[in-house]
Amino acid sequence: MATYFHVHLVSDSTGETLNAMAKAVTARFDGVIPIEHIYALVRSEKQMERVLQEVEAAPGVVLHTLVDRHLREQLEDGCRRLDMPQIGALDPLVGAMSRYLGAALSTRVGAQHALDHDYFNRIAALDFAMAHDDGQGTTEQLEGADVVLCGVSRTSKTPTCIYLAHRGIRAANVPLVPGQEDGERLTRLKNPLVVGLTVSPDRLIQIRRNRIDNLNASQSSSYTDQDAVRDETIKAKRAFARRGWPTIDVTRRSVEETAAAITNLLSEHRNQKIGTSW
Numbered sequence: 385m386a387t388y389f390h391v392h393l394v395s396d397s398t399g400e401t402l403n404a405m406a407k408a409v410t411a412r413f414d415g416v417i418p419i420e421h422i423y424a425l426v427r428s429e430k431q432m433e434r435v436l437q438e439v440e441a442a443p444g445v446v447l448h449t450l451v452d453r454h455l456r457e458q459l460e461d462g463c464r465r466l467d468m469p470q471i472g473a474l475d476p477l478v479g480a481m482s483r484y485l486g487a488a489l490s491t492r493v494g495a496q497h498a499l500d501h502d503y504f505n506r507i508a509a510l511d512f513a514m515a516h517d518d519g520q521g522t523t524e525q526l527e528g529a530d531v532v533l534c535g536v537s538r539t540s541k542t543p544t545c546i547y548l549a550h551r552g553i554r555a556a557n558v559p560l561v562p563g564q565e566d567g568e569r570l571t572r573l574k575n576p577l578v579v580g581l582t583v584s585p586d587r588l589i590q591i592r593r594n595r596i597d598n599l600n601a602s603q604s605s606s607y608t609d610q611d612a613v614r615d616e617t618i619k620a621k622r623a624f625a626r627r628g629w630p631t632i633d634v635t636r637r638s639v640e641e642t643a644a645a646i647t648n649l650l651s652e653h654r655n656q657k658i659g660t661s662w
Contacts, residue, residue: 390444391418394435394459399424402449405473419444426450429458436462446470502552509549516556517542523569526556526576531650533557534567535581536620537607538591540634540642544581547643553650560620562606571627577653579646580624580631585614587635 391410393402399422410418421442423435432455439446439462446463448470450456456472463470482489516526518541526532530553533541541557548555556576560567570578583591592608606612624631632645 386415386417388417388419390421390442392421392423392435392439392442392444392446394423394426394432394446394448394450396425396427396450396452396455399449402447402473406447426455427452429455432458432462435459436466439463439468440466443468447473449474505552506550509552509554510546512554513545513549513556517545519558519565521556523572526558526570526573528554529556529576530554531556531577531579531646532570532573533579533581533646534560534570534624534629535634536560536583536588536616538588538595539581539583540639541581543639544642544646547639548646551643551647553647555646560616560623562616562619567623567627577650578627578629579649580620580629581642582617582621582624582631582633582635584633584635585610585617588617589613 391406393399393406395402403420403422406418406420410416419442421438421444423431423438426432426435436459443466446459446468448456448459449472450459460470478489512528515521516529531548533544533555534557535541537559541559545555545557558567558570559565589608589610592613596608621631630649632642634642637645
């Protein structure tokens with residue numbers, strides 16, 4: 385039986401950091417399912433009063449990333465009155481960093497979301513990923529990518545590119561299509577790292593059948609045929625090996641895990657280029 389509990393996430397910014405931290409923590413417990421109550425952009429006493437009313441109506445753990453001292457005190461006082469546990473999610477890290485750096489803390493709300501160079505770089509990376517999705521763009525245009533993902537249909541190329549773009553990485557993807565696209569043109573690329581994505585045939589057939597069902601489309605025999613899919617994946621692996629491209633098996637990986645592996649490969653690729661330039 386699953387254990388359900390209320391968790392109240394209170395932020396004076398977008399709440400993305402807090403939401404990610406809450407999910408990471410609750411994932412460590414088996415059979416525990418949080419009922420999330422998210423309060424973003426809480427920046428006034430009146431808003432905080434509504435938050436405390438909802439905490440009282442649905443008792444549970446309160447997590448926050450509040451910067452404003454007065455709002456923190458209002459939340460802390462309210463939770464003490466309600467006898468509810470409240471935790472400043474970033475407090476241990478902020479405290480440790482402050483002691484190490486000997487620096488004063490900023491009181492600017494949403495400082496990590498500033499409209500700076502990194503922000504606009506992420507937006508540019510998103511534009512690039514969308515413009516170079518599913519094989520779009522010439523070989524010359526692909527030279528502007530940091531990484532190009534290659535693989536058969538339904539190997540999570542597009543969502544991985546979008547995820548990488550949110551990290552400021554310019555990613556493009558080229559699908560391997562039997563009789564149409566074999567990825568040979570990517571061997572002419574000089575700057576980007578090319579990464580091959582592989583998947584087990586059984587998992588690939590399952591994903592493709594689910595997609596066809598969701599689209600209410602007629603089933604293509606070669607698209608989901610076991611022998612054809614197996615041959616397709618084997619040829620892809622051989623092509624990656626022949627070209628010396630690093631490969632990642634996405635069969636049991638989430639998009640986040642695949643992106644993390646690609647980021648590591650990209651870091652090595654960039655270090656090698658720097659070493660060569662020396």
